[in-house]
Each structure stands twice: as structure tokens, then as C-alpha cells.
Amino acid sequence: GENVEQHPSTLSVQEGDSAVIKCTYSDSASNYFPWYKQELGKRPQLIIDIRSNVGEKKDQRIAVTLNKTAKHFSLHITETQPEDSAVYFCAATSSNYKLTFGKGTLLTVNP
């Protein structure tokens, strides 16, 4: 089945700096790559997603890039704010139509 690796597991940045989280996947047939944000004690919520026919997608301060050849995708957050502090999960939908999540990145934005 699909294997999704996510790095780093923790990331600490100063307010205003950028944050980058990287993921790799194993199933070359995977075609949908969402990113979820989970605040402490809350449910995961989708923040952005990208499909395999697109290389980059941006929504205000967040962007996602996809490299199908290398089988990796990344989340970029610019001008970070304290409210961006949360756990971020990457995920991939593989050829068996199941969504597999990475282990998560705890992002801390220091004021």
C-alpha cells in the first residue's frame, strides 16, 4: 500500500518567517494530495490540496508544490502568524482510493 513520509516532525519559526514541510509518497499512481491542519484538541481540517495534473497551487499565504517524478510534495507557509501553530498532515490518495496520512509536523510560531 501507499507509504507517506513527512519531515520535519517538529518545526519552530519566528513570527513573519516562512515554514516549509515536505512529504514523499511511494505509489506513483497517487493523484490527490491534501494538507490538513489540526489544532490542539480539534479535528483535522483541509487547508489546501493539489491534484497530480498540477505542479503548484497557492491560496493567500499557503502554497503547495508537487513533483510527480520525484514523488514528493511540499507545503509552504509565508509570513507565519501565531495562529498558524498547529499540527500539519500531508496525505495522498493512492490507486486503491484510500487516503494515507503522514505522521504530522508540529509547527510552532513564536511571537
Added chain:
Amino acid sequence: DAGVIQSPRHEVTEMGQEVTLRCKPISGHDYLFWYRQTMMRGLELLIYFNNNVPIDDSGMPEDRFSAKMPNASFSTLKIQPSEPRDSAVYFCASSLTGSLNEQYFGPGTRLTVT
């Protein structure tokens, strides 16, 4: 819409007892997913349904776990008998088009088995 509804929000039970978790998906969503979240294993898909039919239960850890979806607005996840290693947060999620679009998660049920 109220979103995905789960009950109970917290459950504390003793080892060996039966536990039933409940989920009401968003109206009109054809797919329902059950996930388990732990620090060690992260978010794991246990089972998912399409139009009330179980499609893939390969993530269900053992025969002690079972899930049903008797109608489009209700699903249950049952653990019998429960064990301390079942302690986790269990999320239900629903979506319009399976795993190729946004899944909407419920608030989760925090299960503690002592």
C-alpha cells in the same frame, strides 16, 4: 448543516467492556470513513463505506472491531472486548466523492480503556 456529528465525545471504560462509537455524516455525503489517531501511529484509516456498503476494512486491527452503516445518516464502530491499547481518538469523516476530495471530520471520540 451541523457538520459531522460524533457521540460520545469522551468515553472511559474498563478492559473487557463493549464500546460503541456513533457517527452522523453530513447529509448528502455518500462516503463515510472511520479513523483512529494515536501519538505512535498517527491517523489510520480503519474502514470506509460508500452508499452504506463497506468498501475497505483492511485497516480494522482485529476481529474485536466491527463497523456498520444501517442507513445513510448513521454509522457505528464497535469494540468488543475493549483493551487498553485501543485507547485513542476515533474520528469519523464524510465526503461527497470519496478520497479524491475534501473529507470533513467530526470532533472525534476520545476513548480511554483502563
